[in-house]
Amino acid sequence: MTTGPVHEALAGARLVDHHCHGVVTGDLDRPAFESLLTEGAPWPGISPFDTPVGIAVRRHCAPLLDLPRHAPADVYLARRAELGAPEATRRFLAATGTDVFCVDTGYTPVPLTSPGQLAETANATAYEVVRLESVAEAVASAGVEPDAYAETFRAAVEEAVRQPGVVAVKSVAAYRTGFDLDPVRPSDPEVTEAARHWLADGGRLADPVLVRHLLWTAVDLGLPLQLHTGFGDADIRLHRVDPTHLTDWLHLTAGTIPVLLLHCWPYQRQAAYLTAVFEQVYLDVGLTLHHVGPARARAILAEALEITPFRKLLYSSDAYGLAEFHHLGALSFRQGLAGLLQERVDADELSLPDALRIAAWAGGDNAHLVYRFSAAS
Structure with a gap:
């Protein structure tokens, strides 16, 4: 593999993984x-x-x-x-060279390490990302009248984000409704009527009105909002999770909160467009990177960075369950971005100081700028 100063810098850089999950705790x-x-x-x-x-x-x-x-x-x-699982996990997490993990704790069909356990194993710091749909479903399970749903949900979310170490919220609207939603904030009567039907039927939150209400509640909270976009499991209807469906909503929410577009493949170019025209929008290509591996990471990052402002790209692994994914995500990011930037330096399209700045921004500085970790500690 061709190496150079950018490879050396990224190989030794300490990363911020701004979106990931825990690791399975038992042997497999x-x-x-x-x-x-x-x-x-x-x-x-x-x-x-x-x-x-x-x-x-x-x-x-x-x-x-x-x-x-x-x-x-x-x-x-x-x-x-x-x-054994503990030793394998320790090796893979140590190899990531990660200083900070932002952990989505809202999806645990199997037992996973907590943010604290992940941090301890990796000798790092971990923060929590609150999944909004999980909060809404907990409110419904506890019992609430339709006309009290909006207020009760908001209070529950505000309580969740006040907990120590919470730095962001996340929505999986992509899985539930897709993004081709009415962008306007729903009225109180609309929310009450939608809650009446959902609470009567039960199940996952998948009502378009209540998903819109959830997204606007996130705006009111003032914290960064992570949004799953693009590639996911079979629940996704891929044509409905193109992030450009969010364009009108992004116009309406301009000047409010940072919006972090997660994963993005195969819509990394569409996501890049949004980062280029909306001040509040950022992206990563996590999840994608470990699924394509180091062999194709450079190509994915090249498309994402065609027009993305360099202060808008963040690193994430979106590793879930397998500690291997933490390692592969970090390795793919380091090698892919280093190859891309070094190529531009060698072609005199980019100075070496600029390439090193871009590498440092994407590896962690941009995440520090968005999440302001010191305020959540």
Whole structure:
């Protein structure tokens, strides 16, 4: 691999992972590991190891388990089990070179490490991101009258974000309704009527009016808002999660809160457009990076940075469940961004001092600017 000053700088940089999840706390057999290796469901006769991310795990994670590169899946999993989950997790998290994790705690179908446990294992600092849909669903489960829903939800969210270490909120509207929503703040009667139907039917929050209300409540809170966009599991209707569907809402919310577009693939160019024309919009290509691996990370980042202002790109892994994803996300980001910037330096399209500044901004400085971690400590 070609190296240069930018590679050296990014290889040694301490990162801020502005959006991730916890790691499974127990040992994993092959079916359990493979279920976490894919955003879909494993198919009979087709192993998730035979995917770009599966190949990347065997290539780039095996050496951290004292195995040769490209170790076969069975050998890899046997060695992982021999070391045990705590030791494997420690190795992968240490290898990320991450100083700060911002952890979404709103999705835990299996037991995961808490932000504090993640930080302790990685010798880092962790902050929490509150998932708004989880708060709304907890309010509904506790019991609330439709005409009191809006006030009760707001009070519950305000209580959640007052907890020590909370730096942002997140919405998974992409999974529930998509973004082709009426951008206008819903009226009180509209919210009450929508709550009446949702509370009677139960289930996940997927009412368009209540999702709009949730997004506008986030604006009122004043904290950065993370929005899942693009690639996700089979609940996503991909054509409805193009972030440009948010354009009218972004016009209406201009001058309010930072909006962080997460993941973005295959809409990284559309997201880049939004960062270029809206002061409050930022992006990352987390989740994408570990799924494409270091081999394609540079290409994804190149498209994201075609027009994105350099102070608008952040790093995230969006690692969930497998500590391998934390490692792959960081490695893919470092190698991909370094290759892209070094190429521009070598072509005299970018000075080396500018390239080093951009690398430092994306690796952590931009996240510090948005989240103001010292105020949440």
